[in-house]
Amino acid sequence: MPDVPPVQHAVDGLFVVCNGNYLAGNGSLSYYTPSDNSVENNVFERANGMKLGDTAQSMSIDGETGWICVNGSNVVYAIDVNTYKVKGHVTDIASPRNALVVGDHKMYVTALYDNRIAIVDPATYSVTGHIEVPGMDAATGSTEQMVKVGDYVYVNCWSYQKEILKIDTRNDKVVDRIEVGIQPQSIAYDRNNNALWVLCDGGGYATNPIGYEAPSISRINLGTFKVESTIGLAQYSSVSHLRYYNGNLYWLENGVQRMSTNAAEAPAEAFIPTESYSLYALDINPANGDIYVGDAIDWQQAGAVTRYNSSGEKINSFSTGIIPAGFCWKFGK
Template sequence: MKHALRHMLLRSLLLLTGALSTGACMEYGPQTEEAFDLRGRGLFITCEGNFMWDNASLSYYDPESRRLENTVFLRANGMKLGDVAQSMTLHDGKGYVVVNNSGVIYVIDPDTFRITGLIEEVVSPRQILFVDEQTAYISDLYDPRITVVDPRTNRIRSRIDMNGHRSTEQMVLSGDRVLVNCWSYDNKILAIDTRTERLVDSLTVGWQPNSLVLDRHGKLWTATDGRSGEAPALWRIDAATLEVERRFELPADRPPSRLTLDAANDRLYFIARDVWRMSTQDESLPAEPFLPYAGTLYYGLGIDPDTGEVYVADAIDYVQNGVVYRFTAEGQPVDTLRVGVIPGNFCFKRL
């Protein structure tokens, strides 16, 4: 596995120095470690970096002071984040940074950015979803199984077979089921019974469902890429029955992606070249975009759950450092942030 030696050394250091407790000190690599203590509201931005370049990074932004700190993982821990920072999730006072091609999830203190734990032995992790205090699911690009982890110990408890479907991506919890989309070269939404940890149902949608969210009315939304002879589309699905209620087709050159809900879970945002916004109860697509295309590459999208402000990531050319644009809930520009290479995912730290 890529970076296996580094992870073995890191795990040994964690055990030897007691770094599994918050605030422990890492001594690794030539980078001088910096002490951070950034409490309160904030925003983590995972910057994927380039595949096989080992240049993923993590940025942190304070919306109130407009203070931006780049490469905080490297600066706090004295080591690189790894290869392709896919996503980040906060749970129970801990940050979980999923590094896809490095096959690792770092557990960090969200105020100091220091490593407090490590989840390994996953092939190509994409997202982590917390089912309860004892259970977290990890989706995977190449492994046709969902990995089940106990977040109290960061140890793998089991794996759930996906009946040959790999490239599981985003997950949502709906009652006693976890719903997950299969993205790469697939067209399925799968349902897992959390009580038995078994695959129990599936739904065929369009080609390559790339996003998944659950609104306040119990409706599941996905976005499909489309292909020759099939238009890209938004799909509204009854989460309880997995029956398709509505399919909204888009032009072939504007596939939807990055589905995101506001804090009330009743307004849907997505990227389809422009940034679009609509009510989850609308029966047609909006006529005008929320944020028009500006000759750039909108790549990531996040909605501040406290203020409704909109953050849009611009990957530019996938090589140079990217940009994040901050807008009010009405679409007025507020700030522009220069971050790492290919910013893609936002994780909001709340009070």
């Protein structure tokens, strides 16, 4: 086995979760430091002597622990965010999508093709129970991203669904649900307006059993848990990765779109246009508004991330693993 260079310990920066190719087991984790424009690829394997797995999906951080959902390998890894070393793992969840620590001894994990959300004890890495989702069967069940506001967690039900769930973390029950557009792909919390913004992809194809319509963005008032407004997007457009920053919404749609939360209609042109057909990840640096866009390129070679300033001007690009699909920020104490 060839010598593997030692991994450099992390400083404040950005984790990039790379899917890898489905069934190839080549998902990976990269780490980028904006202050010196340095990137380290494959840090999980280099730190642990084993591959991350099949279809790495997402990452979240709680304290000094990073939680990485590896969808195709049916595992959630806990790593030390400073050394990338594995601290433990959860294995009793099929197709985990996102993990969110909601209390001192409790974490929720969403899943694809399941009508339940797993409840995990982060200290023991064990599944202690499930949150049943009403009206959803296991074959087409889908829970995706989570946002915690106070005692409640809000969840978008994406694949073959059209609902947002409201879960009370004190009793782990779905206490309300609201219908939005077809296939709510991503959600973003707007603290200034106590609102949850929802990006719906419209179903993606004409024969989708749940329906097919133009994509849309809806605003939910979290005080009333009612849809306050909906803005239609272009028919047949591919949309994903809704983000909120400083009074604006950002998402992928023929480049990067930006829209004020006070807007009455969708923007007429992209904020950051592109000729790429393979943009696959988006995030905003909450410290300075820099925009990060992941590009899968041809879905086979190493991907790339391009960084723009808040005015949409390119700063730099860097290479990652195959199919950069998600970002997770690490900040100092």
